[in-house]
Amino acid sequence: MIVTATPDLVLDVLDAADPVTQRAAAAKLDALKSSDADFAATMDAEVGKARTATADQAAKAAETQSTAVNGAPVQVIKAPASGEVYRKFEAFILQTFVETMLPKESEQVFGKGTAGGVWKSMLAEQLGNQLAKGKGIGIAKQLAAANPAAANITGKAGS
Template sequence: MIVTATPDLVLDVLEAADPVTQRAATAKLDALKSSDADFAATMEAEVGKAAAGEQAAKTADAQAPNAAPVRVIKAPASGDVYRKFEAFILQTFVETMLPKESEEVFGKGTAGSVWKSMLAEQLGNQLAAGKGIGIARQLAAAHPAVRDDAKAG
């Protein structure tokens, strides 16, 4: 019997993608990567381009009302993103700390691992809901412009 390794999901998706779309996406990523600006500056520039595109779409909508709508996803209005990120990190920590051999408590097989994961998720959410461990506070303090923009919008 021959055992083969499970192929990487990302490579499977990449191979199944349209070659033209794949090349276009690769070119866009390469263009972003080749600039010497840091990640935050690159993302700010891309947000500016998206905002300009949204304004152009609004102008085009006024001129052509039957055109397809363009929607720009906006950031949440609070530091909730940072709290959710902290909850995810705490979930990972808790899940790592839970006992590996716990079939008596969580059950066997996939159902047991799902229950264990759900427990870790809830514990992470509850730990982050209080004061947490400070990840959310540090991220919010490091990015005050994002927080101010969200409050203004």
């Protein structure tokens, strides 16, 4: 028996879908298929409809000041504290150092196979973070001193 993964996966998802939504999607696809319109033009029109719908939803969300799940797609992302990026970088370097220092034959402590490797990596990550929260080894301080202007830059996400 030959099993093709992609069609089987698509059919499984289709079978799990809501029957009403499934019929509506099939009807939309049939309508697009039966028209002789250019595919690119049809897609451009659908994108325009989606953008209009998104803009209408954003306007409604702004008017009502609601916190609905489908509200405006803009989120404010706080910039990390000054030096926090350097501390995280130092923690990553320390994690690498600690992971190489941990014993290779430690199946009795961490377990065997992939699970043991994951536990070992998690331990090294936490040790690296704790070491970096203290005085660390000075990587963060040197990077912050070498690039003092970066601590004052505040940028927007996605720009």
